[in-house]
Amino acid sequence: MEFERDWRRHCCSSKLADNGYEEKLRYLTLVTAEGAGGLWGTEIDAGIMGAVIGTMWKGGKSTGTVEPSVVKDWLEMMTTCGRFSLNVNFLDDKQVVAVKETLDWLEEKGVEGVEGLREKYK
Numbered sequence: 001m002e003f004e005r006d007w008r009r010h011c012c013s014s015k016l017a018d019n020g021y022e023e024k025l026r027y028l029t030l031v032t033a034e035g036a037g038g039l040w041g042t043e044i045d046a047g048i049m050g051a052v053i054g055t056m057w058k059g060g061k062s063t064g065t066v067e068p069s070v071v072k073d074w075l076e077m078m079t080t081c082g083r084f085s086l087n088v089n090f091l092d093d094k095q096v097v098a099v100k101e102t103l104d105w106l107e108e109k110g111v112e113g114v115e116g117l118r119e120k121y122k
Contacts, residue, residue: 007048011051025066028059034073036074042081044087050092052078054094056070057101058085061105072111072114075099
């Protein structure tokens with residue numbers, strides 16, 4: 001709940017340029033994937049999961065401002081949250097493409113364990 005509250009407060013204002021990408025990326029970098037796992041507790045909101053995926057896609061594959069290992073850590077950590085499998089079903093078409101392209105990019109970068117992630121995000 002703490003993560004969701006801060007995410008919405010600091011990263012999701014309609015007044016933010018570029019849909020708040022810079023603020024989202026800054027917040028995700030500050031919190032880290034490891035830290036967010038503890039903040040989310042038992043489950044992650046499907047909307048926030050989709051937004052994190054989109055931010056990692058843009059930060060990693062699209063702009064190259066995020067290291068592949070950081071992107072993988074976030075994608076991996078989300079798979080450990082409760083209701084993950086259910087939330088994957090709620091990803092919209094754009095988010096599904098972002099997951100696929102991000103996983104492809106991680107593979108191109110030689111990151112290990114991508115196949116396991118690909119299975120979980122089906």
